[in-house]
Amino acid sequence: xxxxxxxxxxxxxxxxxxxxxxxxxxxxxxxxxxxxxxxxxxxxxxxxxxxxxxxxxxxxxxxxxxxxxxxxxxxxxxxxxxxxxxxxxxxxxxxxxxxxxxxxxxxxxxxxxxxxxxxxxxxxxxxxxxxxxxxxxxxxxxxxxxxxxxxxxxxxxxxxxxxxxxxxxxxxxxxxxxxxxxxxxxxxxxxxxxxx
Amino acid sequence: xxxxxxxxxxxxxxxxxxxxxxxxxxxxxxxxxxxxxxxxxxxxxxxxxxxxxxxxxxxxxxxxxxxxxxxxxxxxxxxxxxxxxxxxxxxxxxxxxxxxxxxxxxxxxxxxxxxxxxxxxxxxxxxxxxxxxxxxxxxxxxxxxxxxxxxxxxxxxxxxxxxxxxxxxxxxxxxxxxxxxxxxxxxxxxxxxxxxxxxxxxxxxxxxxxxxxxxxxxxxxxxxxxxxxxxxxxxxxxxxxxxxxxxxxxxxxxxxxxxxxxxxxxxxxxxxxxxxxxxxxxxxxxxxxxxxxxxxxxxxxxxxxxxxxxxxxxxxxxxxxxxxxxxxxxx
Numbered sequence: 001x002x003x004x005x006x007x008x009x010x011x012x013x014x015x016x017x018x019x020x021x022x023x024x025x026x027x028x029x030x031x032x033x034x035x036x037x038x039x040x041x042x043x044x045x046x047x048x049x050x051x052x053x054x055x056x057x058x059x060x061x062x063x064x065x066x067x068x069x070x071x072x073x074x075x076x077x078x079x080x081x082x083x084x085x086x087x088x089x090x091x092x093x094x095x096x097x098x099x100x101x102x103x104x105x106x107x108x109x110x111x112x113x114x115x116x117x118x119x120x121x122x123x124x125x126x127x128x129x130x131x132x133x134x135x136x137x138x139x140x141x142x143x144x145x146x147x148x149x150x151x152x153x154x155x156x157x158x159x160x161x162x163x164x165x166x167x168x169x170x171x172x173x174x175x176x177x178x179x180x181x182x183x184x185x186x187x188x189x190x191x192x193x194x195x196x
Numbered sequence: 197x198x199x200x201x202x203x204x205x206x207x208x209x210x211x212x213x214x215x216x217x218x219x220x221x222x223x224x225x226x227x228x229x230x231x232x233x234x235x236x237x238x239x240x241x242x243x244x245x246x247x248x249x250x251x252x253x254x255x256x257x258x259x260x261x262x263x264x265x266x267x268x269x270x271x272x273x274x275x276x277x278x279x280x281x282x283x284x285x286x287x288x289x290x291x292x293x294x295x296x297x298x299x300x301x302x303x304x305x306x307x308x309x310x311x312x313x314x315x316x317x318x319x320x321x322x323x324x325x326x327x328x329x330x331x332x333x334x335x336x337x338x339x340x341x342x343x344x345x346x347x348x349x350x351x352x353x354x355x356x357x358x359x360x361x362x363x364x365x366x367x368x369x370x371x372x373x374x375x376x377x378x379x380x381x382x383x384x385x386x387x388x389x390x391x392x393x394x395x396x397x398x399x400x401x402x403x404x405x406x407x408x409x410x411x412x413x414x415x416x417x418x419x420x421x422x423x424x425x426x427x428x429x430x431x432x433x434x435x436x437x438x439x440x441x442x443x444x445x446x447x448x449x450x451x452x453x454x455x456x457x458x459x460x461x462x463x464x465x466x467x468x469x470x471x472x473x474x475x476x477x478x479x480x481x482x483x484x485x486x487x488x489x490x491x492x493x494x495x496x497x498x499x500x501x502x503x504x505x506x507x508x509x510x511x512x513x514x515x516x517x518x519x520x521x522x523x524x525x526x527x
Contacts, residue, residue, distance in 0.1 A: 050323035121199060124236055 042071055045119035047109035049101045051132040056098040056108060058129035064111065067125065069118030074110040101130065197233050200241055206248040208409070212378045214244045215407040222246050222409060224269055224305035227296075228312045236322050237313075237330065246409070254307075254411055259284070263417040268307025268410040272296070272363070275306060285415060287424035287443050291366040294428045297435045307410040310364045310390070310467075311402065314357035315437060316346065328354045329398040336398075344503040345437065348511070349464035351499055355398030357465060358437075359391065364467035365443040366426060369459035372415045378408040387413065391466040420447035420455050423527050427518040428461070429510065438462030440511040442518035446482070451523070453477045453486070460494060463511045470494040473515065482523050487516045 009015060024030035061073050076098035084094050098108050109126050113119035136143045205211045214220065221240035223229055224247060232238040249255075250269035258265040259280035266275055275281055276292035296304065318324045318337040326335030338346055338356055347358040364387070366372075372387040390402055404410075415421075424445035430436045441461030447454040456477040458470040472493035480486045491512035498508045 050321075117199065120197060124198070 042112050042114060043116040043119045045111045045113070045116070045123040046107050047111065047123050047126045047128065049104060049106040049108050049130070050128075051101055051130045052104040052135035052137065054101050054130050054132040056101065056128055057131050058127075059109070060127035060129075061109075063127070064122040064125040067113070067118055067122040069113045069115050070122045071112040071114065073112070073122070073126065075108065104135075197236065198239050200233075200243050202243050202245070204245045204248065206251075208249060208252075208377060211244055211246050211249065211409060212407050214242065215378070217242045220244060220407075224308045225271065225300075225303040226308075227300050227304045228308060232313060232320070235320055237320055249409075256412075257281070261417075262414070263421075264288070264413075264415040266306055266413045266415070268412055269305050271302060272304045272306065272309060273298070273301040276301065283422075284417060285366075285370070285421050285424065287369065287421070287426050287445055288363070288366045288415065290426035291362040291443060294426060294434075295362045306363065306413065309361060310367065310387075310410070310413075312361050313401070315360050316357040317342070319357055329357060329394070329401075332397060332399045339501065342503060343501045345439070346501060346504050347463060347465045348498040348500050348504060348507050349460070349468055349495070350393045350466055352394050352396065352398070354396055355394035355465065356501060357394070357398070358462060359464060359466050359468075360437050360462075361467070362426060362428065362438065362441060362443075362461050364391075365441060365459035365461040367413060367415065368467040368469045369443040369445060369457045370415050370418070370421060370424075371457070372413050374413055375411040376404065376408050377411045379405050382411070384414075387467070388469060394465050418445075418447070418455075420445040420457055423448065423522055423525050424457075425518060425522050425525070426461075427514060427521065429514045430462075440507055440514040442511075442515040444515070444518045444522045446519070446522045448482065448523065451482050453480055453482050456490075458490070458494065458515065460511060460515065463495075463498070463507050470515075472496065477519075482519065487519050490519065491515050 021030060056076065059075050059077060061075070064070065064073060074097065076096060079097060082094055082096055084092050086092075095102070095106055097110075098106075101108070108128055109123070111119045111123045111126065113122060134142070203214050205214055211222065215222065219240045220242040221229055221238065221244070223243050223245045229238060229240075229243070233240070233243075247269065250267070254267040254269040256265070256267045257270055257275060257278050257280075264281065264285055272292045272295065276289050278289075282289040292301065295301065295309075313319070314329070316327075316329075316338055318341060319327050319329050322330070324337045325331075326337040328334055328336050336353075336355055339353070343356060345358060346356040367387045373384050374387050374390055375382065375384045385403070390404070392400055392403060424443070426441065426443045428438045428441040430438050438461045440463050443457075443459040443461065445457040447456075456474045458473045460468040460470055470490075470493070473490040476490040476493045477486055494515055495508050495512055498511070500506075500508055
C-alpha cells in the first residue's frame with residue numbers, strides 16, 4: 001500500500017510501512033494496560049541501583065517491611081533466576097535483580113503493597129549496600145578498544161538480519177490478571193509500552 | 197517522597213500558625229518543592245498551600261511613583277507579560293521570560309522562584325552521601341566530581357553549588373527590597389541580604405526565620421532601569437540554566453557612564469552583585485578598555501574547578517556583550 005504521507009525512502013532508509021496501531025494512537029483511542037480498571041490491585045514500586053557496576057553486598061529490608069500495606073519485597077535473595085517472557089515474536093530483554101550490577105538504574109528490588117504511596121514509601125526505606133566497581137562508559141575508559149571506522153559498513157553487512165515483527169496484535173478483550181495471589185515463578189521482563 | 201500532612205490556608209495568620217512545626221514547607225507553584233520532595237531531598241512533615249493568599253496583596257503587581265511592587269504570589273508569566281514591567285524594567289521581564297519553560301512560568305510564583313534550590317546533581321541525588329548542603333559536615337561530592345555547572349564565585353571548600361535563578365539577578369542588580377511577614381513583626385531587608393553564601397554552613401541558604409514568608413518585592417525606578425537587559429548564555433536556547441548570565445543597567449550621558457548596575461547569573465553560589473565591575477565603569481567612557489576592566493573586576497576572585505573553569509572567561513565575555521548591547525539600546 002503506497003503511503004502518501006511518507007517520503008520515498010533512500011538507500012539508507014527502511015520502508016514506510018503503515019502501522020496498524022497508528023490511528024488508534026494518534027486519536028487517543030488506543031488502550032494501554034493502565035486504562036483497564038482492575039479491582040483490588042496491588043502496586044509495585046521499583047528500587048533501582050545507584051551504582052553503575054559492582055555487586056550488592058547487603059540488603060536490609062526491615063524498615064521497609066514495617067511500612068503498613070507492604071505485601072512483599074522481591075530481591076535476588078528470594079527470587080530464582082529470572083526467565084525471559086515469550087510474547088510471540090516480539091523481543092524482550094531481562095535483567096537479574098542482582099547481586100551483580102551491570103548498569104545504573106538496574107532494578108534491585110520490587111516492593112509490592114496495597115497502595116502506591118505505601119509501595120513508594122517502603123521503597124525509599126530499602127537499604128542496599130554495594131561494592132562498587134569502576135564502570136567503563138566513556139571514551140578513554142579502561143578496557144576500551146578502538147576499531148577502524150572504515151570497516152564499520154562491512155561489519156553491518158555481516159550482522160544477522162533484523163527479524164520483521166508483526167505489530168502487536170492481541171486479543172483486545174484480554175484483561176490483566178486481577179487475582180492478587182503471588183506466584184513464585186515470577187517472570188520479570190521489560191517491554192516497550194504497547195497497547196492491548 | 198515521604199507521607200506528609202497537607203493544609204490549605206487563606207490568611208497569613210493561618211499560614212504562620214500552620215507553620216509552627218519543625219519541618220513545615222510553604223507551597224505556592226510547587227515547581228521546586230514537589231520536585232525535591234519526590235527526590236527525597238526535601239522532607240517536610242507538613243505542606244501548607246498558601247495560594248489563596250494571592251487574593252490579598254501578595255498576588256498583585258503595582259507600578260507607582262516609587263517604582264515597582266511585585267507580590268510574592270504573582271506568577272512568573274504574569275510579571276513578565278505586564279506592560280509596565282516590560283517597558284520600564286526590561287531586565288526584570290527578560291530575566292523571567294528566559295527562565296524555565298512556559299508551563300513552569302505559568303505555575304511558579306516570584307517568591308518561590310527566588311528561593312529555588314540549586315540544581316547541583318549531587319544535592320539532588322540522595323544516594324550521594326557527601327553533600328554539605330543536605331547534611332552539614334558530610335562533605336562535597338562536587339569538588340572532585342562532575343562540576344561543569346558549578347559556581348566560580350562565592351564558593352567555599354564546603355560547597356560550590358550554583359544559585360540557578362535569573363529573576364534574583366535582576367532584583368539584586370536593581371537594589372530591590374524584600375518585605376517579609378510572619379515573624380515577630382513584618383520587616384523589609386535589601387534583597388542582597390536575603391541569601392547567604394555557603395561558607396561553612398551551605399545548609400543555611402537564606403536569612404529567613406522559621407515561619408516567615410516573603411510578601412512582596414519593591415524595585416525602585418531609577419535613571420538606569422529603562423536601559424537594562426538580561427543576557428543568558430547556555431547550552432540550549434531554551435529550557436536550560438545559564439552557564440553565564442549578565443543583568444546590566446546603564447545610565448548613559450552620551451557614551452559616558454553615569455551609573456551602572458551589574459549582576460551575574462549562573463556563576464555564583466548566591467545572587468551576585470558585581471560592584472567592582474560597576475565601579476570600573478562609573479564616570480568613564482564606555483569603550484573597549486572600560487568594558488574589559490569591568491569584566492576583569494567582576495571575575496577577579498573567581499575560583500574554577502576541573503570542569504567549570506571555562507565559566508570565568510565565558511562570564512567575562514557575557515558581561516562585555518551585555519554591556520555593549522545595553523549601550524546600543526534605543527531608549
